Amino acid sequence: MNVIEIENLTKYYGKARGIMDINFNVEEGEIFGFIGPNGAGKSTTIRTLLALIYPTSGTAKIFGKDCIKYGPEIKKEIGYLPSEVFYYDRMKVIDLLRYSASFYKKDCNKRIRELAEVMNLDLNKKIDDLSLGNKKKVGIVQGLLHEPKLIILDEPTSGLDPLMQQNFFDLLAAENKKGATILFSSHILSEVQRLCNRVAIIKEGRIVKVEKISTLKENTYKKFKIETVSNIEKNHFDITGISDLEVKENIVSFLFRGNINSILKKISQIEIVNLWIEEPNLEEIFMHYYVKED
Numbered sequence: 001m002n003v004i005e006i007e008n009l010t011k012y013y014g015k016a017r018g019i020m021d022i023n024f025n026v027e028e029g030e031i032f033g034f035i036g037p038n039g040a041g042k043s044t045t046i047r048t049l050l051a052l053i054y055p056t057s058g059t060a061k062i063f064g065k066d067c068i069k070y071g072p073e074i075k076k077e078i079g080y081l082p083s084e085v086f087y088y089d090r091m092k093v094i095d096l097l098r099y100s101a102s103f104y105k106k107d108c109n110k111r112i113r114e115l116a117e118v119m120n121l122d123l124n125k126k127i128d129d130l131s132l133g134n135k136k137k138v139g140i141v142q143g144l145l146h147e148p149k150l151i152i153l154d155e156p157t158s159g160l161d162p163l164m165q166q167n168f169f170d171l172l173a174a175e176n177k178k179g180a181t182i183l184f185s186s187h188i189l190s191e192v193q194r195l196c197n198r199v200a201i202i203k204e205g206r207i208v209k210v211e212k213i214s215t216l217k218e219n220t221y222k223k224f225k226i227e228t229v230s231n232i233e234k235n236h237f238d239i240t241g242i243s244d245l246e247v248k249e250n251i252v253s254f255l256f257r258g259n260i261n262s263i264l265k266k267i268s269q270i271e272i273v274n275l276w277i278e279e280p281n282l283e284e285i286f287m288h289y290y291v292k293e294d
């Protein structure tokens with residue numbers, strides 16, 4: 001079942017492009033990454049899903065219901081963390097969270113305390129006295145306190161230190177295990193790679209790819225570096241699938257895409273001292289999606 005269904009979604013801000021013809025679905029139980037450079041249209045897509053802004057054309061459905069028409073009903077089952085959080089500064093954290101919880105027809109007190117403990121958040125402090133990272137934690141607790149079926153996160157980790165990021169990712173993984181579907185927007189590819197099953201890449205307002213993380217990695221090249229006993233000829237590695245070949249005395253490096261056996265056969269014909277085979281990281285795979293076209 002699809003929890004999110006987006007069809008030809010387009011948003012113009014006056015004459016300025018927000019998003020154009022966006023299409024993708026998020027299945028129930030997925031952790032779905034939404035990545036792209038600044039200004040690509042991630043927040044615009046998310047804000048339209050949450051009916052915070054209206055689309056120029058196209059539709060989006062959550063739990064099978066139109067996002068705009070059924071906005072208030074759908075939102076009860078959604079936890080949302082915006083990219084920037086703003087609060088009434090003079091309130092105490094606990095009062096703000098209780099106020100947020102009052103919108104849902106369930107007792108969220110226990111969950112607030114659990115989440116605050118995981119995120120190491122002092123509930124008795126005034127919002128005014130919190131650092132940026134701690135304000136972000138308030139947003140996280142606020143987004144998760146009602147145990148939503150769908151969690152939508154817009155650049156959620158900015159401001160969190162590495163330890164807190166890890167706690168937060170563990171928390172998301174636990175929510176996902178309990179059944180929550182997650183839409184995770186980010187421009188930090190390594191965290192998308194770490195957390196998500198599938199990803200949509202958005203560039204200049206349009207989706208350029210929707211793919212499983214595992215497929216993206218399978219269909220890509222591997223990086224080879226070989227140290228040989230004696231200098232070798234460059235043409236030894238003149239086989240299909242090799243690119244970026246460099247030979248510096250007894251060190252050979254290249255990228256290889258294709259049947260791994262063919263390259264291993266070639267390597268076995270020479271006497272080697274050491275061998276390194278590396279997967280490219282998501283950043284390297286996606287770099288060409290990020291480069292601006294003229």
Ligand SMILES: Nc1ncnc2c1ncn2[C@@H]1O[C@H](COP(=O)(O)OP(=O)(O)OP(=O)(O)O)[C@@H](O)[C@H]1O
Pocket residue numbers: 013016017018019036037038039040041042043044045083187
């Ligand atoms: N309120 C607005 N009025 C006019 N243009 C806007 C408005 N909000 C966004 N845009 C434009 O829409 C495009 C998409 O912006 P959006 O904020 O959705 O991108 P994003 O992928 O979330 O980027 P970032 O990572 O920088 O937040 C950009 O060109 C942006 O300038």
